[in-house]
Amino acid sequence: MDERDVRLLRAITDLGTGSPEALHEETDIPVSTIHYRLNNLRDEGVITNDLYDIDLDAVGLDVTVVVEILADLDDRPAVEDEILAIEGVTHLFSTMGETDFIAIARLPDADQVGRLIDDFEHVDEVERTNSTFVIDSIREDSRALGSYEVETLLDALVDE
Template identity: 70%
Template structure:
C-alpha cells in the first residue's frame, strides 16, 4: 500500500462511504484512480464488502451485554465458538487468553432479551459459567477502526517503505 491507498481507506472510515465521487471530494484523488485502487484493495482482501453500517440503537437493538465465557473445552475450540456464535443476539465473539476463554458482545432489543440470552448460553454444553456485564451507556464505538488513528500514524505504519 502507498499513501494514496491509506488516504482512501481513512476517508472511507471517516465518511462512511465508498462513493468514488465523495472520496474524490475528500482526497482530491481522481475518480478513475479511486476506482482502480478500490478494486485493487478488494482483490488484496483489504476491503471485504460494501456494507451499509446500521445504527443498532435506532434499529431497536440498544441493549448491549458483554459476556465473559468460561468453558471446559470438552469439544473442539471451533465447535464451542460455533455454538456461541449461533446464539441469537451475539454480534461479536473473541477467543481470549487469561481467566476467560471467550468474550462475547450481544446487542439486544430490551431487558427481557437479557434473560433469554443468559439461558441460551446455559444450553451450550461446554460453557461452565458466564460473567455478564450490562452496558449502561456507550461512551465510544468506532465501527471503522481507522477513525481512531491519525493520518500520520497510518502512513507510517501501513505504507510500504521501499
C-alpha cells in the same frame, strides 16, 4: 419502522450494499419504494452514511451485554460455533486469562437478557458466564443485524 424497513435493513446487511436494484432482487420491494424508504431511514438517523452503516440504537437493538465465558475447550471449534449461533451475539473473542471467550450481544430490550443467558447455559461446554450491561457504546459494528433471523427482527422491531 415497518416490515419493509426491517427487510431492507437485513438485506443491506446481507448484501453489503444499498443498491436499490440489488435490494429489489433480494426483497421484491419495488425500486421506487426502496428509494423512498432509504431516504426516510437516512432522515430518521437509522442509516448513518453512504456505506449504509446502521445505528443499532436507532433500530431498537439498544441493549448491549458483554458476556465473559469459561468453557471446556476439548472441542474449541464446536464451542465457538455454538456460541456464535446464539441469537444476538455480534462479536466473539477468544481470550487469555480467567475466561476463555468474551461475547458481545445486541438485544432489543432488557427482557431478552434472560433468554440470552439461558442460551449460553444450554451450551454443554459452558461452565460459567459473567454478564455486564454496557452503559455507553463508543464504537459498534453496524452490520450486526446479520446475527438475527429476519423473523426475530420483524417480531422485535416492527411497530404495531
